[in-house]
Amino acid sequence: MQRLLLAAVTGLLACSAVQAAPPDALGRIRDPRGGLVVIAHRGCHEAAPLHGLGPTPENSAAALAQCVALGADVMETDVRRSRDGALVIMHDERVDRTTDGTGRVADLTLAELKALRLRQDEGGAEAPLSDQRVLTLDEILALAKDGIVLNLDVKDAIYGEVVDAVHRAGATDRVIVKTSAGMASVPLASIPPYDRVPFAVIPITGDPRAADVAEIIEKQMQGPTRPIAIELPILPVTALPAITARARALGVPIWINTLFHGFVTGMGGDPEARHDPQAVWGRLADQGVRLFQTDAVEALLAYRPVWERARR
Secondary structure (H helix, E strand, C coil): CHHHHHHHHHHHHHHCCCCCCCCCHHHHHHCCCCCCEEEEECCCCCCEHHHCECCCECCCHHHHHHHHHHCCCEEEEEEEECCCCCEEECCCCECCCCECCCCEHHHCCHHHHHCCCEECECCCCCCCECCCCCCEHHHHHHHHCCCCEEEEEECCCCHHHHHHHHHHCCCCCCEEEEEEECCCCCCHHHCCCHHHCCEEEEECCCCCCCCCHHHHHHHHCCCCCCCCEEECCCEEHHHHHHHHHHHHHHCCCEEEECCCCCCEECCCCHHHHHHCHHHHHHHHHHCCCCEEEECCHHHHHHHHHHHHHHHC
């Protein structure tokens, strides 16, 4: 049943380019009353038992199709460059964890990467092989066109090439490019290629108290064009109120990773949220966080209407 559902959704994505409008996740992100936004970390690779779906390989066509089936708003994915210059979807510098091959992505040609089979879920030597293959950036942009917004985490120094590919695909209304900025960084919206695409900024802080994060956010929000969101780095829970207050005043939403044991120390992460969603996602949302990147996509989607009803 899972294979049939994924095949149907993937087929729908591939053939309906002129028949449907892309989801308005970007509009919801920009709207302060847009509610909670669910961002699937490397796609929906975990099993979704409430929907009768098993695991899929991370960063795969099947993981994207599963996100569409579940109703996730955004799929976070990773872009690298092959030896012969192709832009491909792969998180790690090496292919060893997620495929049946070995070696660095940058040392392999596109043909060599396409010959590999992706491993289920987050991979590893014991993970079963699937029938899924490494995607190119062009391929995932085409697959996502009418189903989901993509957050592109660019792993190599290829931002210009990635943005060029987004423009060629006509995808500037359905991607968010992820980048970083520190105290010395100029407002990124004013310089290429960030002036050509929606982007989110991750503040770089060397302060264990993250006391400079609010200042970095304020600097990046200067000018007529601004980042669509601020993705927070790992920081202590004591830093969160000042950051969310500054972001709210500047009109930019805060994006939190609850991956692993969470990026806000002292608040918990996905393992705790699966057991008690209010204790993690609810507490963060109550403090003004609206964008959540998670591996526990099905659980967060199930919790979202519960939190939103309680807020009415």
